Amino acid sequence: MYDYGSMEFVVWDPITGRERRIHDEVPDVYTNHAVLCAAGAGCDHSGCSGGPFLLACVGLQGKIIVKAYGCIYSSEAGAPSVDPTYLGYIHFDHHECDLEDQSAALVGGALHFFGNSGILRYDVLGGRRLSVIELPPANFLGSSTIVMTAENGGLGLATLDGHYIDQWSTETGPDGNARWAHLKFIDLEPLLPAGSLKTPALSGFAEDANVIFMSTDDGTFTITLKSMLARKVCEMGKLNPVFPYVSFYTAAACARGTLAPPVGTQ
Template sequence: MRLPPEPINLFCASHVCKHWRSLIHDARFLFRFHEFHRGTPPVLGFFSNQPSLPFFFSITNTFAGSAVGKIDHDYLSVLDCRHGRALLECKCCNELLVLDLVTGDTIWLPYPTQLPKQATYNGAVLCVAGHDNCHSCPVLVVLVFSNKVDFITAGCVYSSETGVWGEVTSIHIPDSFVVPLPTVLVGNTLYWLLDNDRIIQFDLDKHRLDLIEEVPHSYWKQVIIMRAEDGVVGFAGVDDSSLHLWSRVGSIDGGVPWTRRIIDLEELLGPETSLCHPLLVGYAEDADVIFIGVYTSLYMIHLKSMMKREPLQNEVYIGGPIFPYTRFYSPGIAIFLERRRLPAVAEPAQV
């Protein structure tokens, strides 16, 4: 007998009989189930460091991010979200926190000792297996930081398997430093934005930092790095009321030209878009959804279908970057994991 395929029915199916319940609660079944339904993970909500918004805002009725409510986030701010985890920093205890919003598992880790006092930095979190459905897979945290004195930008990787930071790799980029804006993962390479609209990349295989040339158009520091349609790195910028989507594609002669796609935001979002400059504030790489702020409204746009949505109904958006949280999720699996409390990938430190 086959179990119902819809995720929403798993919790109900687990109460049909003991045999079904044992099948559904088996970790191998849960893994195969998500692999079968693999596709584009939905955006369940987003983090924001702005005091005018909740720290985590859920945009679906089936997910509340209960793990966020169980921690004291008065002194926390978000750096990154990926593969079902959030990377947070705690200013009061000078540590980083990796949080699984479904299971509540946490990993506390210190900043690397090589982090200069006069530095700007940004981080990224990712699952070693490259997906968000295995709650026990090892986690990597990548921190990139720039010294404002000598303009040396360095990066290092923390592994939950070893519990330590790896070797530091660095590059000298005159008059440039990394900024705390959302990052993107394309293939096995992470990309960050610098303050002069240049892009820096960290190759996870080669453990090396490299600089990409400056973006081919000025957007007054209104740029968000994204994953382009053909699976390469790209970026988005807003010019007046037009959204420009750029893709970096290699050419026959070895050069790397940029191609551009233009979207009329006034036609898509309404005439009020031309009255105030739209702001690019977030990007969900796995869902291919971009977030744009227009005055006090926030829009999420699915770039493949060009469908729009206003996730904030009773909240006022006043600016600042947001960090979308995407994940395959069903209430039945979440309730089971919460009751069973699968072991965390690392023991959290005492704070």
């Protein structure tokens, strides 16, 4: 979250209510953000709640030919861990490019932020480079689109076209370069209750659970891609975007006070 009054990034744990604040050194530049665990490569993320983290920020400025910026903030340093990265002028397929307000996908050590004219890739765990990935063919975009992890572990996209979800993923072509490949169509009519497909929208993706969130006038649903099962998780409709959050009760987390003990335990 962002506190415009104090010009601070607010990293909030919805389970404990704990907040961590980092001052924004360059206001009005960064528009999209992602939080990454900084506990180390061996962390399985079952007990790192409240631990060190990195806040990755990106932003675009300009029309058609735009400037792209990226920066990494450290919770321990409280300031940018590197100077803001300026990629330079980028051409986004002859269109103005705006980054969508949705979760980024972490694939191959890089964060991927979806924009209406391309995907901004930020190599946060490597050389801290910014680059642009073109979208699939021109007729690809539906009424709403999300970036996600594909079934093959690569970068994926899902777009809503009528009552179908159209899935794409990247693969390595014969020339060794990555390219988009169509995966499948998902027909939503057999999955969702009758009448719930009025003005639907793809609103989020939970990576570890491999679940897509969809908001409709009838409420918010999850669609598990492996089992193709749909479930209503909220009566409120038009929740867009959805930012999934996962937390675990562990002995270590309870001992250090990060989480309160579950009900019924001493």
